Amino acid sequence: MSTVLKCKSGLRPNPQRPIISIGTINVDQLMGPVTHWPDPGTETVYPDYEMRVGGGLGNFGAALKALGAHQHMVVNVGDDAMGDWLQGQFGALADHWHRSQTVTSVTIGMTHADKERTFLSNEGHSSVFDADMVRAMLRGIKLDGAIALVVGSFLMPRLLPDCADILAELRQAGAIVALDTAWPTGGWSNAVQAHLESWLGHVDVLLINDAEAAGILGISVAEFDDDVDGALAKIADKLHDDAIIVIKRGASGATAFSHGAITHVPVPEHVDVVDTVGAGDCFNAGFLMALQQNADLENALRAGIDVAGKAIASQPRRYPELSDLRTDVAATLAGGKNTPVQMHTQTFDQVENS
Numbered sequence: 313m314s315t316v317l318k319c320k321s322g323l324r325p326n327p328q329r330p331i332i333s334i335g336t337i338n339v340d341q342l343m344g345p346v347t348h349w350p351d352p353g354t355e356t357v358y359p360d361y362e363m364r365v366g367g368g369l370g371n372f373g374a375a376l377k378a379l380g381a382h383q384h385m386v387v388n389v390g391d392d393a394m395g396d397w398l399q400g401q402f403g404a405l406a407d408h409w410h411r412s413q414t415v416t417s418v419t420i421g422m423t424h425a426d427k428e429r430t431f432l433s434n435e436g437h438s439s440v441f442d443a444d445m446v447r448a449m450l451r452g453i454k455l456d457g458a459i460a461l462v463v464g465s466f467l468m469p470r471l472l473p474d475c476a477d478i479l480a481e482l483r484q485a486g487a488i489v490a491l492d493t494a495w496p497t498g499g500w501s502n503a504v505q506a507h508l509e510s511w512l513g514h515v516d517v518l519l520i521n522d523a524e525a526a527g528i529l530g531i532s533v534a535e536f537d538d539d540v541d542g543a544l545a546k547i548a549d550k551l552h553d554d555a556i557i558v559i560k561r562g563a564s565g566a567t568a569f570s571h572g573a574i575t576h577v578p579v580p581e582h583v584d585v586v587d588t589v590g591a592g593d594c595f596n597a598g599f600l601m602a603l604q605q606n607a608d609l610e611n612a613l614r615a616g617i618d619v620a621g622k623a624i625a626s627q628p629r630r631y632p633e634l635s636d637l638r639t640d641v642a643a644t645l646a647g648g649k650n651t652p653v654q655m656h657t658q659t660f661d662q663v664e665n666s
């Protein structure tokens with residue numbers, strides 16, 4: 313059974329509003345294949361190298377850009393050549409990005425022959441991203457009916473204490489609030505659970521993978537897999553009645569929970585996976601763009617799965633355009649048949665000052 317998104321306030325996504333993302337972007341430098349850890353003081357030359365946009369918001373924004381989505385990215389970069397490079401990848405979409413007086417966050421990814429990866433990252437600009445920057449970059453943006461995704465909140469230590477306020481302000485302004493917790497670097501500590509408790513009541517669409525779902529509930533992935541329906545019902549208890557939970561399940565596809573009903577969509581055809589980095593972010597892009605076009609849940613899951621599948625089968629990474637997708641998915645994302653809902657519009661400024 314599929315259900316059309318309808319959030320607490322009765323608002324539906326307005327296709328004329330942007331998909332807003334709040335999160336981290338960084339430069340990914342991937343090199344390998346690394347077969348053994350080099351000895352200190354030596355140099356090793358590897359045949360494979362790729363430099364690309366990374367970070368939860370970076371992957372999401374790049375996937376939406378390729379799809380031609382209407383989006384607004386709320387993010388900072390460092391004040392250096394890497395910051396210039398990141399902004400250059402997004403053209404006019406990056407004009408308003410905050411430049412922080414520090415170095416850009418860079419991740420060195422060592423690839424291994426078995427497709428595993430080892431990542432080394434500096435703190436960089438993401439560690440100074442804060443709520444004032446978020447509010448400044450939302451000023452003047454119409455939020456009524458916009459979809460706003462917060463991704464990777466635990467990677468932004470200065471935003472963390474104000475994250476509940478930001479989610480509440482977005483929702484109060486009429487946005488449909490989506491959250492991808494990603495994996496908290498230190499695991500599911502009491503502090504992490506306390507943050508989640510303060511956020512989940514403001515969330516309309518929770519986008520997590522099976523390991524994260526198990527982490528939230530304090531159970532193993534095997535226990536989650538044994539009783540997916542029961543586990544989803546327990547997570548749903550933490551959210552409001554009209555919220556949607558989406559569990560990304562790798563090669564098994566994705567499962568959504570809405571109003572007590574489960575919708576599962578498997579991966580429709582085998583994917584030759586070459587690089588799974590950012591699979592979840594690409595899924596989020598397809599899924600949320602489909603919701604923006606007022607697709608039902610089943611078609612939105614299909615869109616997430618197709619966008620992610622196409623991206624992770626490419627090397628070097630190439631994000632799919634509409635013409636690369638299955639015909640039904642491209643039609644969903646093009647949303648030609650939708651009549652935008654006329655709604656009273658309110659800017660973030662107006663809400664902040666009300």
Ligand SMILES: Nc1ncnc2c1ncn2[C@@H]1O[C@H](COP(=O)(O)OP(=O)(O)OP(=O)(O)O)[C@@H](O)[C@H]1O
Pocket residue numbers: 520521522560561562563564565566579583585588589590591592593595616617618620621624
């Ligand atoms: N091996 C695979 N084969 C086919 N599709 C896959 C595979 N791995 C991931 N996908 C697709 O990508 C989606 C998201 O992947 P996954 O469930 O791994 O999310 P995630 O763990 O959040 O990803 P990430 O590693 O980016 O955080 C899946 O729902 C599925 O559609």
Ligand SMILES: [Mg+2]
Pocket residue numbers: 494495520521592593
């Ligand atoms: Mg993820």
